[in-house]
Amino acid sequence: MRVRSEDDVGGIGMDMKMGMAGRSDEVAGVSSVRNHSSNGLTDILVNEVLHGVDGTDIKCGVIGEIGCSWPMMESERKVLQATAAAQIQLGCPVIIHPGRNSDSPFHIIRTLQEAGADISKTVMSHLDRTILEQHKLLEFAKLGSYLEYDLFGTEMLNYALCPEVDLPCDIERIHRIRLLVEEGYGDNVLMAHDIHTKNRLTKYGGHGYSHILTNIVPEMKRRGLTQPSIDKILVDNPKRWLTFK
Numbered sequence: 031m032r033v034r035s036e037d038d039v040g041g042i043g044m045d046m047k048m049g050m051a052g053r054s055d056e057v058a059g060v061s062s063v064r065n066h067s068s069n070g071l072t073d074i075l076v077n078e079v080l081h082g083v084d085g086t087d088i089k090c091g092v093i094g095e096i097g098c099s100w101p102m103m104e105s106e107r108k109v110l111q112a113t114a115a116a117q118i119q120l121g122c123p124v125i126i127h128p129g130r131n132s133d134s135p136f137h138i139i140r141t142l143q144e145a146g147a148d149i150s151k152t153v154m155s156h157l158d159r160t161i162l163e164q165h166k167l168l169e170f171a172k173l174g175s176y177l178e179y180d181l182f183g184t185e186m187l188n189y190a191l192c193p194e195v196d197l198p199c200d201i202e203r204i205h206r207i208r209l210l211v212e213e214g215y216g217d218n219v220l221m222a223h224d225i226h227t228k229n230r231l232t233k234y235g236g237h238g239y240s241h242i243l244t245n246i247v248p249e250m251k252r253r254g255l256t257q258p259s260i261d262k263i264l265v266d267n268p269k270r271w272l273t274f275k
């Protein structure tokens with residue numbers, strides 16, 4: 031991992047995130063999850079929030095994404111427990127990348143809860159491709175995490191990472207968000223683009239980072255979402271999540 035300074039991105043403020051993936055056996059620059067105890071992993075996470083990453087004084091504002099697969103591996107459970115312990119100490123925001131199975135987000139929240147994590151400070155990302163059944167989504171919403179639809183701009187017939195998933199299009203994502211708002215979960219919804227490849231950038235023919243504001247918000251309004259409910263999703267909810275307790 032290379033840490034970039036604000037100068038590298040033209041003075042734009044960035045929120046530094048740190049991730050751990052039990053499966054890929056990597057801890058942001060540290061060789062192996064397996065070689066660390068849960069307490070050792072917690073110390074790494076806490077240090078990167080309080081003091082800095084990779085020998086710099088650039089501190090992480092968020093723990094995550096914490097990557098999980100399905101079924102959950104033992105090393106992933108250890109990372110989740112370490113994350114919970116760090117979150118208890120710091121009151122910091124956490125974001126989780128669930129496995130590609132609709133039971134995975136439930137299992138992750140249970141694991142975090144048992145380890146004492148604050149679920150109200152936790153984002154479950156990639157719900158677009160993870161929980162497709164409406165009743166199961168509403169069941170999951172009851173658990174109290176943030177509910178993130180973050181594949182806006184990704185519309186594909188064959189979702190190569192999991193071909194049996196009917197990946198929703200942007201309009202279907204909007205319908206899911208409207209359902210959650212109508213069911214009283216407007217304070218929990220988050221949206222993002224998950225841009226991590228060049229072809230998603232405008233320079234290479236993609237939608238770019240303005241896609242949600244330019245193209246999606248007007249469609250949300252056309253489909254009955256009010257400006258206050260959109261402001262909650264785009265401004266209030268991220269602000270609350272990113273604030274340390």
Ligand SMILES: [Zn+2]
Pocket residue numbers: 095127155156
């Ligand atoms: Zn992810």
